Amino acid sequence: MKYKISKQTSDTEQSVYIYEDHEKKVPLNSLYSPEKEALRFINKLNNVEKKFVIFIGFGNGTLLDMLVEDGIFDRNVHFLFIEPFSEIKLSDKHFSLISKIEKLSYHNLNNFNSIVFAKFISKFTSIPVDIKIHPNYSKVNQSLIKDCLKIIHEGIETKQILNNTELKFAVDWIVEPLINIEHIPKSVNLKKLQGKFKGERAVLIASGPSLKTHIDFIKKGQDSFHLFAVGSALRALMENEIHPDYVLSVDASDRNYETHFEGIQYKGTLIYETMSNSNIQKHHQGTLVVSQALSDYVTSQIFNDLYSFPQMSPSVAIYTLQVIAYLGFSEVYLVGQDLALVNGEYYAKGIKHHDGMKGLKAELLVENNEGEKVGTTKALKIFLESFESIIKILPKELKIYNLSKQGAKIEGTTYISLNEVSPYSKRMISFNKDTLQLSSSTHSIINNFLDKFDKLRMEVGQASKSLNRMIQSGVVSPDDMIKVVKKFRNITKHEILEEVILSKLTFMFDTIINKFAYFEEKQKYTNDDLLQLVKELSTFYKLISTYIDDILNDERLSKYK
Structure with missing residues (x-):
């Protein structure tokens, strides 16, 4: 109206x-x-x-x-x-x-x-x-x-x-950065590539349905563009004799490695975040380039000079776009970044995908680049909004073109057809490939982390026993509650709990923190009120203990104990 x-x-x-x-x-x-x-x-x-x-x-x-x-x-x-x-x-x-x-x-x-x-x-x-x-x-x-x-x-x-x-990924988000401590010393700091590609053009290759229709364009453009492929697109590209200059990875799951990387003989440059599944880095045959994931506080305890993007990357395509901007490119062309179920498909034909990505149905509608409505999922809508938010903070001189006609319209990008893409010859760019240095052995560093987790588990266990006594008696006095709150605040200041564990379970932490942040130390709460707070805190402590148990008992870390 x-x-x-x-x-x-x-x-x-x-x-x-x-x-x-x-x-x-x-x-x-x-x-x-x-x-x-x-x-x-x-x-x-x-x-x-x-x-x-x-x-x-x-x-x-x-x-x-x-x-x-x-x-x-x-x-x-x-x-x-x-x-x-x-x-x-x-x-x-x-x-x-x-x-x-x-x-x-x-x-x-x-x-x-x-x-x-x-x-x-x-x-x-x-x-x-x-x-x-x-x-x-x-x-x-x-x-x-x-x-x-x-x-x-x-x-x-x-x-x-x-x-x-x-x-789903709480354990992976700690275990994989710990194992990656072994691979980071074999990697180049992304900082060394900052601005190296000023004036150059890139193609960001995602694995959406429109990738299939752009394979010939990508193949013919290997000498015109620097090709950046998300991990899920790599297998399809290699099968079509396309060897991207750079492949990117952020996903911590074993499924990411097994579905998209395992068995592929890619020898180009892998750019990864520190939460990327360690098997990907372990088996890669080419150059490794690393940046730190924003919420990875494990790696930050060891390497204090890794570059970290100021915004989270909920998808590898968003990470890739940030990398391209950081490297100084003047133009980027989006291929396969559909962010919608084009003809009901999530991935392009030929993309290997796991069972969780099969049979997806449209949950809502968004506008595509033809001005029509196209179905998408709630998860893809999150990626769309995140992609648009990232674009708003990127350098204004970076021009972003979207080649997906039927994919979701992405605010901040310009849709163009293939015949509007002008010919160009890319420059070969070199960079310093000296890797990062580490003074201590990776084994001792990881083992030290595991010891800290174990000590925290003991401290939380002691606090939990005190709460259990109150719960069993059914009586919590205001003085008891003041001591409980004081102990809770001391525990939440523990380095491993505050920076490592709770950064992975934010919603659990925020819930209990808000309960106690607005707890007033006045005698106006009934015994039942205080008992309920104690029970909620007891549940929180049990969650932390279980979480630490899952980390310490993870078979991937067995060799470091």
């Missing part, structure tokens, strides 16, 4: 935004007194406390001004404003206020997606959420309000998918 946003002055000399379409004209704040309107609205929220409050609609900011002066502000955990209209901009005053106060956040709908909201859910896990519509916004274009609510809903689903991923 077409609409326009204009401005008008209220009776109290405030600027007010006016929404107007062919049916109605609605002031987004009161033209009589925005202050009184905001105060009436806030008074209706008197019973809202200890919540994560979401306001859909910002208006001229009077609601925010009145909110920070009211008692409700102190009684709640956080306030998020989502503004549906791109035409409404924050004033310098309100931008400064929101920037200074940690309890406040603001997003315009244009920059608000499920990934963004999932991060809020992570931060405020276990905190009740209350959604409110700004006064008068319920009278305007409801499709925009529904878009906000839809993104919130998708954000909840996204967070659940991320939680499931954490549970």
